[in-house]
Every structure is written in structure tokens, then in C-alpha cells.
Amino acid sequence: MCGIVGYNGRKDALPILIEGLKRLEYRGYDSAGVVVIGQQLMVQKAAGQISVLEGRLEDAPGTVGLGHTRWATHGKPSDVNAHPFVDCTGDLAVIHNGIVENYQALKDELLEKGHEFVSETDTETLAHLFEDLYDGDLVAAVRAGLRRVEGNYAVGVVHKDHPSTIVAARKENPLVVGTSPAGETLLASDVTPLLGFTNEFQFVEDGDVVVLGEGTIEITDLDGRPVDRPVQTVDWSVEDAQRGGFEHFMLKEIFEQPQAILESLMGRITEEELSNLVPVEDVDKVKIIACGTSYHAGLIGKYILEALAGLDTTVEMASEYRYSNLARETALVLAITQSGETIDTISAVREAKRRGTTTMAITNVVGSSITREADHIVYTRAGPEIGVAATKTFTTQLIALYLIAISLGTRRRTVGAEQLRVLREGLRRLPSQVQQVLNSKNLIKGVAETIHDRRDVYFIGRNINYPIALEGALKLKEISYIHAEGYPAGEMKHGPNALLGPETPVIAIVVDDLVRPKMLSNIGEVAARESPVYAVGLEEDVELEKLVDVVIPVPRTNAIFSPVVVVVALQLLSYYTAHMRGCSIDKPRNLAKSVTVE
Numbered sequence: 001m002c003g004i005v006g007y008n009g010r011k012d013a014l015p016i017l018i019e020g021l022k023r024l025e026y027r028g029y030d031s032a033g034v035v036v037i038g039q040q041l042m043v044q045k046a047a048g049q050i051s052v053l054e055g056r057l058e059d060a061p062g063t064v065g066l067g068h069t070r071w072a073t074h075g076k077p078s079d080v081n082a083h084p085f086v087d088c089t090g091d092l093a094v095i096h097n098g099i100v101e102n103y104q105a106l107k108d109e110l111l112e113k114g115h116e117f118v119s120e121t122d123t124e125t126l127a128h129l130f131e132d133l134y135d136g137d138l139v140a141a142v143r144a145g146l147r148r149v150e151g152n153y154a155v156g157v158v159h160k161d162h163p164s165t166i167v168a169a170r171k172e173n174p175l176v177v178g179t180s181p182a183g184e185t186l187l188a189s190d191v192t193p194l195l196g197f198t199n200e201f202q203f204v205e206d207g208d209v210v211v212l213g214e215g216t217i218e219i220t221d222l223d224g225r226p227v228d229r230p231v232q233t234v235d236w237s238v239e240d241a242q243r244g245g246f247e248h249f250m251l252k253e254i255f256e257q258p259q260a261i262l263e264s265l266m267g268r269i270t271e272e273e274l275s276n277l278v279p280v281e282d283v284d285k286v287k288i289i290a291c292g293t294s295y296h297a298g299l300i301g302k303y304i305l306e307a308l309a310g311l312d313t314t315v316e317m318a319s320e321y322r323y324s325n326l327a328r329e330t331a332l333v334l335a336i337t338q339s340g341e342t343i344d345t346i347s348a349v350r351e352a353k354r355r356g357t358t359t360m361a362i363t364n365v366v367g368s369s370i371t372r373e374a375d376h377i378v379y380t381r382a383g384p385e386i387g388v389a390a391t392k393t394f395t396t397q398l399i400a401l402y403l404i405a406i407s408l409g410t411r412r413r414t415v416g417a418e419q420l421r422v423l424r425e426g427l428r429r430l431p432s433q434v435q436q437v438l439n440s441k442n443l444i445k446g447v448a449e450t451i452h453d454r455r456d457v458y459f460i461g462r463n464i465n466y467p468i469a470l471e472g473a474l475k476l477k478e479i480s481y482i483h484a485e486g487y488p489a490g491e492m493k494h495g496p497n498a499l500l501g502p503e504t505p506v507i508a509i510v511v512d513d514l515v516r517p518k519m520l521s522n523i524g525e526v527a528a529r530e531s532p533v534y535a536v537g538l539e540e541d542v543e544l545e546k547l548v549d550v551v552i553p554v555p556r557t558n559a560i561f562s563p564v565v566v567v568v569a570l571q572l573l574s575y576y577t578a579h580m581r582g583c584s585i586d587k588p589r590n591l592a593k594s595v596t597v598e
């Protein structure tokens with residue numbers, strides 16, 4: 001959601017900014033713009049894809065500038081509502097992620113002073129506010145302006161009279177800065193546009209103001225007091241953040257899962273390593289909070305933690321948890337967020353802390369906002385995920401949950417030595433078993449062929465694979481725009497069966513677990529309503545084969561690990577279905593990778 005990039009160096013800034021914006025595209029956007037400091041500020045912006053902006057660019061010599069991708073909140077996507085915004089003099093330009101909540105009051109005040117506004121956005125207020133407060137000291141004007149702002153922001157500001165300075169600041173919206181070995185200073189919403197310049201970053205924190213000069217980065221608080229932000233190394237490469245020959249990032253990321261799972265297990269699987277994973281003592285209850293796909297990982301986490309660690313576990317959507325009436329929290333709160341930037345999840349963690357409990361987070365992004373909020377962090381090691389649809393971050397979240405549950409289970413003696421051996425063995429086999437599912441891609445493409453022109457699709461599963469039915473449906477609707485619903489198979493007869501028929505395919509998940517006989521009966525009920533049934537099931541399941549139209553085979557795992565192999569088949573099914581429908585797979589309409597507004 002909105003992306004910021006800034007460059008201050010000796011090279012032409014414009015192509016660097018455009019390339020940076022392209023690397024931020026995955027966050028989701030509807031318009032883009034750039035500003036480069038020359039004799040004057042050169043500002044260009046356009047609604048639509050970055051290619052539209054590129055088509056409008058003229059040569060703009062200048063080695064310092066800012067770029068922005070906008071995801072509309074105030075005012076429709078249009079050229080005029082795109083960032084950067086300049087003040088009335090045309091000398092100062094602002095880009096902004098976030099929301100200025102008191103923008104109307106500020107705007108009224110500035111209008112009265114004679115400022116002229118051109119857009120419907122909240123951000124334009126910042127340009128006029130900083131101009132109003134500017135008396136030759138840009139940093140002082142930004143500090144004074146931000147003190148008056150209610151809401152949240154990651155902001156970048158340049159001024160024609162300060163040609164080698166970028167001023168930036170953060171409150172609740174991500175911002176990272178770094179210096180390249182050549183002395184270029186850079187900023188961005190996340191590290192992906194900066195890889196290739198440096199792997200060493202400082203993650204800007206709430207209330208920080210950053211001045212990027214020629215080879216220097218100074219970070220202070222809003223009152224100008226220096227603050228120390230440690231330099232952190234992110235060992236992702238430029239190639240990690242590129243498509244590498246795949247048609248879409250999503251497909252690449254689906255195929256990276258064997259490696260991502262392997263890396264998420266590395267150094268964490270021996271008894272000693274497991275015992276260090278969860279530094280929290282005396283856990284007797286867990287509450288998982290998350291959104292979207294991460295919430296589905298949380299639902300599976302409930303089964304895992306209850307089964308392996310004997311811990312009562314509840315799961316809540318982060319956006320709902322914040323507004324519950326609970327006065328005191330007694331469970332360990334475990335937040336799951338791949339990006340580490342989802343505002344609802346971050347706010348829920350803050351609320352949990354306010355209610356007096358310990359918090360832990362599973363995230364994929366080093367230095368992301370959640371890492372500063374939660375008391376303890378467990379990283380997934382999926383590498384950068386660019387496609388809006390979460391794939392490898394989901395399966396590695398599951399791996400993190402298995403490891404956490406095994407760690408707590410051994411400590412609580414609910415996992416004995418023999419079970420530990422079996423679980424470790426099962427985890428070690430997962431990368432090659434996921435590879436086996438990937439090898440069935442042609443068969444899955446065939447199923448996609450039969451469902452790609454349908455209006456509705458149902459996904460059914462039970463027990464630990466019920467959340468996978470939810471995830472299968474979310475993935476399909478998110479990227480193919482087909483209406484899809486996930487249901488616990490036993491619930492179909494309590495309502496949804498009324499919607500079944502030859503036009504409505506059902507995808508059923510059947511593995512060798514305690515609910516298999518029930519699943520087979522539920523499939524019978526669905527098939528009796530003439531819905532075509534496609535199953536994700538064990539390759540050797542002859543009985544299942546007789547009941548359904550097609551079986552997408554997955555290898556046999558310990559039932560508790562089955563969500564990992566099943567979901568990969570459903571990810572591929574969604575991908576190929578969306579592909580056949582000609583959808584924008586990596587950037588589905590109306591969605592953003594990082595949801596930084598409530």
C-alpha cells in the first residue's frame with residue numbers, strides 16, 4: 001500500500017527512482033509520481049501504471065529525488081491526486097504514505113491564510129503546512145509541521161533551495177534508510193528497491209526524523225535530539241526480488257517453497273535449538289491474532305498448539321481483537337504477519353500489551369514494524385514475497401507454528417522423545433513432499449481448465465484442513481475474481497448445499513486422518529447434488545478416486561503436516577485458473593501487499 005523511494009547521490013536520480021518504484025509495485029498502487037531537484041523541482045505524476053508515468057517523463061537532470069506509488073484513500077486515483085504534491089511556490093515537494101486524520105482542520109486554516117489547493121487528498125495539506133512554516137530551515141519546518149499532524153505517515157520532503165537534502169519521517173508507516181558503499185543515501189518503504197545498493201539498513205522508528213545528505217544520514221526525534229538506530233543486515237539479494245524467468249512472482253514464489261521451508265527449518269530442529277526458539281516461560285493459553293492468509297495460518301496454529309503442546313488456543317482477527325471488551329489479557333498473544341506492517345495486527349499487539357500480556361510475533365521481514373512492537377520474534381525465512389497473494393510466507397508461517405508448538409510441547413512434556421523424533425522426521429521430509437506436489441502442475445492445470453469459467457466454487461475440508469479450505473477459497477477469489485467460499489464439510493448440509501448443482505464445482509480435501517470417513521460421506525452428499533467434485537487427496541486413495549471427478553495427488557504426511565502439501569496444490573489451482581482468465585495475478589485489483597490502513 002503506497003510506496004516511497006528516495007535517492008541522494010551522484011547518478012541521475014530519475015531512472016533509479018523509476019526502477020525503485022517498479023520494485024515497490026507489488027505493494028499495490030493506482031498512480032505514481034516522481035520529483036527530481038534541478039534548477040527547479042521537476043515533478044511528474046500519473047494515474048495508472050508506472051509505464052504511464054514513464055511515457056510522460058522528460059529528461060530531468062538531477063541527482064536527488066523522491067518517487068511514490070499511491071493507493072487511494074482520500075480522493076480517487078487521478079493525475080492530480082497522485083504524489084508528489086508541491087506547495088504554492090512550487091519549491092517544496094512532499095510524498096506521503098498514511099493518513100492525515102486532521103487534514104480538514106489544517107486545510108481550512110491554510111486556505112484562510114491564502115494557500116491554494118488543487119487536489120482532494122489529505123497529503124496536499126502537508127506541502128502547504130511545511131511551506132507555511134518554512135523560513136529557510138527545511139528540517140525545522142518539517143518537524144514543526146509534523147507536530148501538528150494527527151494520523152500516521154511515512155513522509156519524504158525536498159526543497160529547491162536544499163538541493164542535496166531529503167528530509168523524511170515516520171509514524172506508523174514503514175520507512176527504511178541506507179548508505180551505499182559509494183556514499184549514496186537512500187530511503188524506501190521496504191528494502192526491495194534498495195537491494196543492489198546496500199544490504200545494510202537502518203529501520204526508522206515512530207517519531208524519527210531523518211536527514212539524508214551527501215553520504216550522511218542523521219536520525220533525530222521530533223525535537224531534534226539524536227536517536228540511535230542500529231544498522232541491520234538483510235541478506236536478500238536483488239535476484240531474490242526478481243522474477244527469475246517465471247511469468248509471475250506468484251508462480252516463482254509457489255515454486256520456491258521447498259527451499260523456503262528448508263531454510264525456515266535450518267538451525268531450529270535439534271532439541272537444543274528448539275528449546276531456544278520460544279523464550280517465554282509459563283505459557284498456559286495462547287491467543288493468535290492475524291489478518292487474511294496469516295489468520296488462516298493462525299487457525300491451523302490452534303490445531304497444532306492444542307495437539308502438540310496441550311495449550312488452549314483461540315484465534316481472532318486482529319481487526320476485531322482491538323475492539324473487544326476484554327480488560328485484561330491472560331493468554332500469550334501470538335501475532336502472525338508476513339509483512340510485519342499490517343496496521344490492524346500491529347495495533348492489536350499494542351492493545352494486548354496494554355491489557356498486560358506478553359506478545360510474540362511470526363513475521364518474514366527483518367526490521368518491520370511488528371519487530372519493534374512484539375516482545376519476542378520468530379522469523380520465517382521465505383525471502384521477499386512480491387506477489388500480493390501470500391504463498392511461501394504462508395507455508396513458512398505453518399513451519400514456524402510447528403516449531404513453536406514442538407518447542408512448547410517438549411518443555412511441557414506433551415511431546416515425548418519418540419513423538420519428537422517422528423515430528424522432526426516429518427518436518428525434514430516436507431521440502432521434498434512439496435516438490436512432489438509441484439511436479440503435478442500439469443494435472444492441476446487440467447482442473448483449472450474445468451473451473452476457470454465457473455461463477456462460484458466451494459472448498460470443503462474438516463479439522464486441520466478446514467482452514468486450508470478457507471485459504472483455497474481466499475486465494476481463488478483474490479486472484480481469479482471467481483466467487484469462492486471455504487466451508488467445514490460438515491456444515492454444507494446446514495445451508496450451502498442449496499447452492500450446489502452441475503455449474504458449481506466443489507474442491508474437497510481428504511487426507512488420511514480421523515475425519516477421512518466423514519469427508520467421504522460429505523463428498524457423497526455434494527456429488528448427489530450433481531456438483532463436480534475435485535479432490536486434493538492421497539495418491540494411493542482408490543476409494544476417493546471412485547467418488548470424485550479428479551484427485552490431485554499429494555504425498556502422505558503425518559496428518560498434522562498435511563496442510564502444507566495440500567495448500568500448495570490449491571495455490572497452483574488458483575494460479576492457473578487466474579492465468580486462464582487473464583487476470584492481473586501479481587497485482588489483483590483493489591488489493592495491496594502491505595495493508596497499512598485500518
Ligand code: AGP
Nearest residue numbers: 292293294337338339342389390
Ligand atoms: C493473502 O493472499 C492476502 N494478500 C492477505 O490476506 C494477507 O495475508 C493479509 O493482508 C495479511 O497480511 P500480513 O501477513 O502481511 O499481515
